[in-house]
Amino acid sequence: MSVNSFTYPLQYEDLGPQTGPEITLNIGRIDEAVNSETDFEGIIGRSSGLRRVLEMVETVAWGDSTVLLLGETGTGKELIARAIHRHSPRTNRPFVKLNCAAIPTGLLESELFGHERGSFTGAIAQKIGRLELAHQGSLFLDEIGDIPLELQPKLLRILQEREFERLGSTRTQKSDVRIVAATHRDLEGMILEKLFRSDLYYRVNVFPIHLPPLRERPEDIPQLVQHFVLQATRRMGKTIDTILYETVDALIRYRWPGNIRELENVIERAVILSPGPVLQLSPRDLKSRTMPGQNTSRYQTLEEVERNHILATLKETRWVVSGPSGAASRLGLNRSTLCFRMKKLGITRSVDPCSDSREIVAVR
DSSP states (O other), rough: OGGGGGOOOOOOOOOOOGGGGGEEEEEHHHHHHHHHOHHHHTOOOHHHHHHHHEEEEEEEESSSOOOEEEETTTHHHHHHHHHHHHTTTTTTTTTEEETSSOOOOOHHHHHHHHOOOTTSSTTOOOOOOHHTTTTEEEEEETGGGSOOGGGGGHHHHHHHHOOOOHHHOOOOEOOOEEEEEESSOOOHHHHTSSSSSSHHHHTTTTEEEOOGGGGGOOHHHHHHHHHHHHHHHHHHOOOEEEEHHHHHHHHHHHHTTHHHHHHHHHHHHHHHOOSSSSSSOOOHHHHHHHHOOOSSSOOOOHHHHHHHHHHHHHTTTTOOOOOEEEEEEEOOOHHHHHHHHHHHHOOOSSTTTTSOOBOOOOOO
C-alpha cells in the first residue's frame, strides 16, 4: 500500500452563485470515503508535509528501531505512533501509551516498570508496569522530555539491554517492546542544561520524524473542519450541512498555536452555538484568540511564535519567573529551561537569568 493510494474523505461542493459562497457537506459521501480509507485511520490531509511524514512511517514501521516524534503540542503525535504500530509486525500485539508529563514523578517509575507488594509505602499489591503490558507490542512514551533525570538511566537500560526489574524486585526481566517516543520540547537544549542525558537522546533519536504544525499545512484545514463538524454533529444529534467560504478562509488564515487539537475545540464550540444547518463562526471569534502583540499580518517563524508566547506569559505573571504562579510553571518548564529559552530568543533582563532573583526587572 502506498501513500498515493489514499482516499481523502470530506469533499465539498460549490452550490453556485444563486445561494452564495458556501461549502456543503455530503454525509453519505463522507461515510463512504471514511469507510474506504486506508490503514492510516484518523489521519486526514493531502499536504506535502503530511505525505512526507506518512512515507517515513511506512519506511520505519516494519523494523524495530526506536522512533522519536517531534513537533508542537496538538499536532497528532499519538495518531502517528498508532500508525507505526499498525503497520509493523507487532500490529496484533498491544499498543500501550504512557504520558510521562501527566504522572507525578514519584509514581512514574512504578507506572513504567511496575512494583512488588510492599516495595514502598502504599504498595499493597503487585503491579504490572506499562513495559510488561506492552510485551511483544509497542510502548508509546508521550512527552519523554518530562522524564526525571534520575529515571533516565533505567530507560536507557531498556533501550540498550532490553531488560529491567520491577520496583522492589531483584529478578531481571527481558523486554521485547518497540519504543515510540514523542516530545514537543527541545531535547538538545535540555542536554546543554543537563536536564536530559545525551546518551539517552542519541539512543532515542534513532529515527526522528518531525510533524509539521497546522499552520504549515493550510490546505488540510478544509478537510479537517468538515471531519470535526461531522464528528460533533453526530455526538450532539444536530444537523449542519453548510460551511460558508468566509468561515473556511478565516480558519485557514488563523495561526493555530494549539494546532489540530485547538481546531477541533473551535469547531465543537461553533457546532454548539450554531442554531441551524449553517456553521456559525465569526472571524472575530478567531481574532479574539490571538495573543496580544502577535502579528497576524504575515507568517511568523517558530522562534517568533515562541518569543511572543513567552513574552505574553511573562506579562500575565507581572514578570515573575519562579513559583507556582510564575511564568515557568505556566509554560510547563523548569526555571532554568525558561531562562535558557529567554537568552536564546533575545529576551533580556537587567539581572542574570541564572541568578536567584525570582522576578524580571526589565524586558526588551
